[in-house]
Amino acid sequence: MNLAQRIQQNPMLLLGLGVVLILAALALIWLNLSARNEASRVAATPAAGERDMGTTAEVVVAARDILRGESISAEDLTLRRMEAPAPSGSFAKSAGLIGRIATSDIGTSQIVFSDSLSKEPSDAGVAALVPEGQRAFSLRVAEEDIVGGFLQAGDRVDVFATFPGAVYGQQAGIGQSGEDRSKSALLLQDMQVLAVGAALSNKGREVNAGARTVTVAAPPAALAKLALAGRLGHITLAIRNPADRDLASAEMVALEDLRPDASSVDPKREPETSNVSGHRITIYSGANQTIVTAPR
Structure with missing residues (x-):
């Protein structure tokens, strides 16, 4: 007797077979949904190293108030970890900043940015160049x-x-x-x-x-x-x-003081005009006067 004849003689067998198929389909659906949820959770959770790099960063901050025109020393800077990505223009190390000139005032604990430092003292303005x-x-x-x-x-x-x-x-x-x-x-x-x-x-x-x-x-x-x-x-x-x-x-x-020293002039030498005889004529030009001698 084949399966079809058995089902015709016993309808409960058909009902049981249907229940088994429905349960199998439900099981397949549940497994599929569980797999998708797990994949989404794994994708949304970064690895431990990636989590530290993406949400925290060390930046250079001022250890004291730094005035415009001052030269940066190692004691002026320190590192601070922040629970956020590093801002653009900030520094992760202080070694390359030593000796630079502050072009603006930097307050204590303030992040040091590249646009507030320069290698040229003149970039801080003339006031920073004036000696103490x-x-x-x-x-x-x-x-x-x-x-x-x-x-x-x-x-x-x-x-x-x-x-x-x-x-x-x-x-x-x-x-x-x-x-x-x-x-x-x-x-x-x-x-x-x-x-x-x-x-x-x-x-x-x-x-x-x-x-x-x-x-x-x-x-x-x-x-x-x-x-x-x-x-x-x-x-x-x-x-x-x-x-x-x-x-x-x-x-x-x-x-x-621009005239020749009197000691350098020969006292025996007579002025050239001493031998000149004639009429002395005074010519006035405004507040100035000039004396000339005309032959007789």
Whole structure:
């Protein structure tokens, strides 16, 4: 007797077979869903090493307040682990940052970013270049006053000031030939040049022909001298050799100091005009007068 005949004679056999098939189908469905859930869970859970790299990072932070213009030392930095990826521009190691200059203030525990450090001290501004105890002071100059434009930031200079005779009360009335009382003085020596025009560093060899100001570092006691000399006189700068730090004796030079020394003139020699005879004629031109001799 085959299966079909048996099923016809016993309907319960058909019912049992159907139940078995349904249970088998349900089991297959449950296994399939379980496998999918497990695969999703594994994919969403990273390995231990991947979890540490993706959600935590060590970054360099300031161990103290770092002011703009300060040079970074090893004691200024420390490492801190943060529960997040490292921000863009931050550093994981401090070794390569030693000696760089802070271009902005960095607070304690603040993350150190690449745009707040530089290898060039000039990037921190002129204030960061001023030596401790000195001040930055700008002088108005022309091209001929800065050695033809060859003056560069970082040079050392002597400052000369020339004052016109009017500063000393020189007055010449009509018909009078007033003597020029202009004087020149070596005002200050061995001054550090911080900037020529807007150039805070000497990155090239171009002549600073267009510069109209020179900024120097000066002690506070010299600021009043520079201010008065710039107001009443004419300032000229002389470049020093970087290795020459000796100071010359300061002196005031007047017009008579430019004339030949009287001791070098032969006293027995008569002036050339002493043998000239004729009429003496005085010619007036404004406040000046000129005396000429005409033959008889």
